[in-house]
Amino acid sequence: MSRPRDGTVTTSSDRSATMITRPRELHRLCAHIRETRRFGLDTEFVMEDVYEPELCLVQVAATDGVYLIDSKESLDLTPLWELVSDPQIETVLHAGQEDLALCVHAVNQPPRNIFDVQIAAGLLTSNYPLSLSKLVQQKLHIKLHKSQTLTDWRKRPLSEDQLLYASEDVAYLLPLHDKLTARLKKLGRTEWAREEFAAFERIDLYQRPPEAQLARVKGTGSLHGAALVAALDLMQWREQLADRLNRPARAVLKDHLLVEIAKHGWSKPEQVRSLRGLNLRKDHINDLCGVLVRSAEKPPAPKSAHRTVRAEHPLDAVLVPLLTSVLRSEAARLDIAYGLLATKQGIADVVEPFVDGRLDSLERVPGLLSGWRGEVVGRTLRKVLSGSWTVQVDPAGNGSPLRFCKPSDKPARKASSAGPASLSGEDDNAEDAAAAGAPGAP
Numbered sequence: 001m002s003r004p005r006d007g008t009v010t011t012s013s014d015r016s017a018t019m020i021t022r023p024r025e026l027h028r029l030c031a032h033i034r035e036t037r038r039f040g041l042d043t044e045f046v047m048e049d050v051y052e053p054e055l056c057l058v059q060v061a062a063t064d065g066v067y068l069i070d071s072k073e074s075l076d077l078t079p080l081w082e083l084v085s086d087p088q089i090e091t092v093l094h095a096g097q098e099d100l101a102l103c104v105h106a107v108n109q110p111p112r113n114i115f116d117v118q119i120a121a122g123l124l125t126s127n128y129p130l131s132l133s134k135l136v137q138q139k140l141h142i143k144l145h146k147s148q149t150l151t152d153w154r155k156r157p158l159s160e161d162q163l164l165y166a167s168e169d170v171a172y173l174l175p176l177h178d179k180l181t182a183r184l185k186k187l188g189r190t191e192w193a194r195e196e197f198a199a200f201e202r203i204d205l206y207q208r209p210p211e212a213q214l215a216r217v218k219g220t221g222s223l224h225g226a227a228l229v230a231a232l233d234l235m236q237w238r239e240q241l242a243d244r245l246n247r248p249a250r251a252v253l254k255d256h257l258l259v260e261i262a263k264h265g266w267s268k269p270e271q272v273r274s275l276r277g278l279n280l281r282k283d284h285i286n287d288l289c290g291v292l293v294r295s296a297e298k299p300p301a302p303k304s305a306h307r308t309v310r311a312e313h314p315l316d317a318v319l320v321p322l323l324t325s326v327l328r329s330e331a332a333r334l335d336i337a338y339g340l341l342a343t344k345q346g347i348a349d350v351v352e353p354f355v356d357g358r359l360d361s362l363e364r365v366p367g368l369l370s371g372w373r374g375e376v377v378g379r380t381l382r383k384v385l386s387g388s389w390t391v392q393v394d395p396a397g398n399g400s401p402l403r404f405c406k407p408s409d410k411p412a413r414k415a416s417s418a419g420p421a422s423l424s425g426e427d428d429n430a431e432d433a434a435a436a437g438a439p440g441a442p
């Protein structure tokens with residue numbers, strides 16, 4: 001089906017989507033959203049062979065239906081992006097960080113009042129991350145069509161199938177939002193979600209400093225000194241050239257070639273030209289060599305300046321897995337996504353002050369010991385780390401097989417014949433007595 005003149009397309013779910021190609025229609029839609037104060041948003045873009053993701057279609061679910069905004073029609077989408085950064089208006093998305101990045105790049109303002117249904121679901125079930133179709137099926141009992149991940153959203157006219165998939169990507173966001181919000185409220189987890197969504201409002205989420213970008217260039221982890229400085233300069237030069245040519249950065253200069261040039265500090269065109277797989281024009285090779293010459297004049301970077309990896313302490317090898325197990329067990333008990341609760345870095349941040357004997361600084365550790373995470377697992381982590389609670393295997397614990405208690409407590413029911421996995425013993429204080437058998441206890 002091609003796009004009918006009246007701009008209405010019918011999708012299989014008895015819904016019709018309105019195609020928007022003109023500024024006047026877009027303004028009308030945005031005015032409607034301003035009144036109703038909420039909308040669902042998804043975008044389709046292509047980023048395979050370009051530098052900046054090329055936005056092809058924007059889907060909006062307003063309270064009166066689905067709208068497909070054709071961003072190939074050189075429409076100015078500013079009025080829509082302004083809604084996303086308006087704290088009065090709630091924007092509902094599924095795994096929305098990339099969509100929001102497009103918005104930030106367009107209006108250079110942080111998104112506000114975001115609700116991500118994938119994250120909300122992760123605070124309600126340990127199965128995470130759930131695809132949109134799984135989530136819609138689970139929560140609303142509606143089966144979506146198979147999505148077309150390889151479809152070319154640049155072609156016009158869009159096919160009937162493409163229009164259908166595009167509509168389905170937003171059609172259920174508002175009903176999902178309502179279901180999930182009610183459930184979060186019921187379990188007292190509304191504040192957890194609010195904290196998670198606040199992370200979308202930090203503009204640095206969408207802007208990576210060069211050092212962090214370099215960490216994503218393969219093979220740079222082992223660089224230091226002059227080679228690290230050269231790699232950083234080369235990477236920034238590559239970004240600028242890629243932007244100018246509108247090509248992906250890695251298509252301009254592959255990661256391993258960048259690392260090779262930086263390692264050797266090659267600044268003569270004949271050295272660079274001999275590299276196998278190099279695909280640069282003569283003038284670009286000359287520019288590149290200029291970058292290397294200037295890099296060589298800078299003072300060398302301190303060792304691993306772009307990563308703050310602490311030398312591994314022998315205790316890390318024991319404590320990181322221990323806390324990982326504790327957290328996995330707690331995530332299962334709470335029925336939340338482990339991936340939302342903890343990260344490797346978050347666990348390392350908790351272990352580090354302990355290993356270094358700076359227990360007092362545990363209070364200032366962000367992540368696991370603060371906010372909603374601190375509320376649900378902070379105490380357990382502190383007690384286990386300080387030795388005032390033991391970790392016991394509870395064979396009847398099913399998904400959450402660990403329980404935590406004072407060393408003097410009796411082992412959890414009949415543990416194994418070898419006895420419970422007791423991992424610490426230190427005396428308890430009055431607070432512990434009150435907390436005996438607290439989290440995880442039957």
Ligand SMILES: [Zn+2]
Nearest residue numbers: 042043044169
């Ligand atoms: Zn989509």
